[in-house]
Amino acid sequence: MSDKPAPEVQRLKANSVGLVGVVFMAVATAAPITAMTGNLPIAVGFGNGTGAPAGFLFATIVLTVFSVGYVAMAKRITAAGAFYGYISHGLGRIAGMASGMLAVLAYIVFEASIVGVFAYFTKTTVHDQLGVDLPWIVYAALMLAVTGVLAYFDINLTAKALGVMLVAEIAVLFAVATAVLIHGGGPDGIPVEPVNPKNAFTGASAGLGLFFVFWSWVGFESTAMYGEESRDPKRVIPRATLISVIGVGLFYIYVSWMTIAGNGLKESVEISSSTSPLDLFFDPAHAFIGAWAVDAFQWLLITGSFACGMAFHQCAARYLYAIGREGFLHPALGRTHPGHGSPYIASFVQSAIAVGLVGAFWLTGQDPYIHLYTLLAILGTMAILIVQTLCSFAVIGYFRKNHPEDRHWFKTLVAPVLGGIGMAAVVALLVINMDTAAGAAADSLFFKAIPWIIGLVFFGGLGLGAYLKARHPERYEIIGRIVLDDAAERTDDGDGVEETPEAAATSV
Numbered sequence: 001m002s003d004k005p006a007p008e009v010q011r012l013k014a015n016s017v018g019l020v021g022v023v024f025m026a027v028a029t030a031a032p033i034t035a036m037t038g039n040l041p042i043a044v045g046f047g048n049g050t051g052a053p054a055g056f057l058f059a060t061i062v063l064t065v066f067s068v069g070y071v072a073m074a075k076r077i078t079a080a081g082a083f084y085g086y087i088s089h090g091l092g093r094i095a096g097m098a099s100g101m102l103a104v105l106a107y108i109v110f111e112a113s114i115v116g117v118f119a120y121f122t123k124t125t126v127h128d129q130l131g132v133d134l135p136w137i138v139y140a141a142l143m144l145a146v147t148g149v150l151a152y153f154d155i156n157l158t159a160k161a162l163g164v165m166l167v168a169e170i171a172v173l174f175a176v177a178t179a180v181l182i183h184g185g186g187p188d189g190i191p192v193e194p195v196n197p198k199n200a201f202t203g204a205s206a207g208l209g210l211f212f213v214f215w216s217w218v219g220f221e222s223t224a225m226y227g228e229e230s231r232d233p234k235r236v237i238p239r240a241t242l243i244s245v246i247g248v249g250l251f252y253i254y255v256s257w258m259t260i261a262g263n264g265l266k267e268s269v270e271i272s273s274s275t276s277p278l279d280l281f282f283d284p285a286h287a288f289i290g291a292w293a294v295d296a297f298q299w300l301l302i303t304g305s306f307a308c309g310m311a312f313h314q315c316a317a318r319y320l321y322a323i324g325r326e327g328f329l330h331p332a333l334g335r336t337h338p339g340h341g342s343p344y345i346a347s348f349v350q351s352a353i354a355v356g357l358v359g360a361f362w363l364t365g366q367d368p369y370i371h372l373y374t375l376l377a378i379l380g381t382m383a384i385l386i387v388q389t390l391c392s393f394a395v396i397g398y399f400r401k402n403h404p405e406d407r408h409w410f411k412t413l414v415a416p417v418l419g420g421i422g423m424a425a426v427v428a429l430l431v432i433n434m435d436t437a438a439g440a441a442a443d444s445l446f447f448k449a450i451p452w453i454i455g456l457v458f459f460g461g462l463g464l465g466a467y468l469k470a471r472h473p474e475r476y477e478i479i480g481r482i483v484l485d486d487a488a489e490r491t492d493d494g495d496g497v498e499e500t501p502e503a504a505a506t507s508v
Contacts, residue, residue: 029219031308033169045272047209051199060249066419069395071238082224088480090394098461106383107316112357114309116372177258179288185261320346392420
């Protein structure tokens with residue numbers, strides 16, 4: 001491997017965020033309160049039933065194994081493109097371009113998807129508690145505007161805002177779960193069946209349940225995108241990734257287990273499959289804490305979904321920035337703000353795309369939850385799971401070709417193989433259960449177009465990579481190759497000034 005000077009690029013602001021901030025950003029994209037309230041009732045009511053907590057246990061193990069290879073790459077490569085850069089190094093530039101296009105698609109639509117669920121929660125809560133009934137598009141527009149403003153500034157501002165909202169949503173979920181535990185559970189006490197590993201694969205449709213379980217982690221991999229802006233990225237990003245995966249997993253297991261215990265085994269399935277699935281959480285909150293906890297829970301659904309959407313906006317902007325600074329799409333996307341160091345042009349473009357998507361669903365009379373949230377979430381999840389699968393196998397290729405001295409039988413071979421197989425299985429679960437996952441939106445034209453959209457973007461990326469290789473080899477050479485090369489650990493004594501700034505762009 002040889003180092004060549006990279007094209008002149010503008011860098012993201014280094015030293016902007018530390019370990020805690022990166023963890024907050026990653027966990028916010030996973031959105032614990034949205035994942036629990038949106039996915040757990042479906043898993044319990046229509047999937048693996050009361051074995052859903054065991055499903056979270058299984059997913060925690062699979063994703064931890066996947067992360068072993070992922071963090072091995074993160075210790076070697078620091079780039080805002082994350083998957084885009086990793087796969088281009090491990091599986092080649094053509095595969096990297098195709099994966100980068102899929103990742104861009106995923107994060108672009110995720111923000112609009114979360115705007116839908118935010119608007120739904122806000123409209124419902126404001127109407128129920130304040131008696132004000134406004135169109136959902138008003139709340140969607142408010143979220144898009146605030147998100148765009150925050151993303152314009154230093155990433156540290158977003159990290160702090162996310163931190164406050166994230167702590168609040170985790171606190172309410174933990175409080176309800178712990179109240180159930182302290183009171184000894186509901187009608188069945190604290191049953192152990194929900195965490196028995198074999199029950200992860202039982203129930204009305206275990207495959208559907210497992211898919212929704214894995215869906216609850218989407219976004220944890222975003223840690224790598226903040227490498228260029230973090231302090232000592234070779235340490236921070238691997239640690240943040242493992243903390244996010246394992247920490248979120250343990251939290252999901254605990255909350256889902258206690259939620260089922262608080263309602264009772266039979267009652268949990270009945271409530272989850274009813275027309276009021278959120279009562280799976282509201283009933284224990286009311287019974288074990290009080291009516292005020294239900295009100296607080298509803299407001300935190302709003303702030304939790306807002307935090308999730310804001311985090312996905314940051315992800316999308318960084319992918320657009322990473323591709324833009326390499327000369328693909330428009331080079332203006334690769335510009336950073338002279339003062340804040342943020343990818344502000346890419347952020348503006350992402351805001352415009354999100355506005356267009358949300359506006360299109362509103363103008364065609366679609367529902368913010370049934371259509372906007374569900375359909376775009378399925379599209380984005382399918383795209384990102386395919387990229388995660390490819391990333392696992394990219395780890396093997398990267399260390400085999402570039403760093404044989406660092407090859408390890410488990411970290412760079414067995415773990416990536418097992419992680420790749422696990423991710424591929426989740427993709428299969430999504431394909432098999434797509435109709436059920438879409439629910440009432442399964443009859444829409446957009447739903448039927450999802451596989452075609454995925455195929456068009458992926459094979460279009462392959463075609464673009466092949467075209468560049470044949471006709472523009474100088475551009476082909478830099479696909480996924482602009483990385484951050486740190487000659488020394490970056491330090492910050494608290495005044496925001498980088499004391500050992502020996503970071504440079506290289507084309508590796």
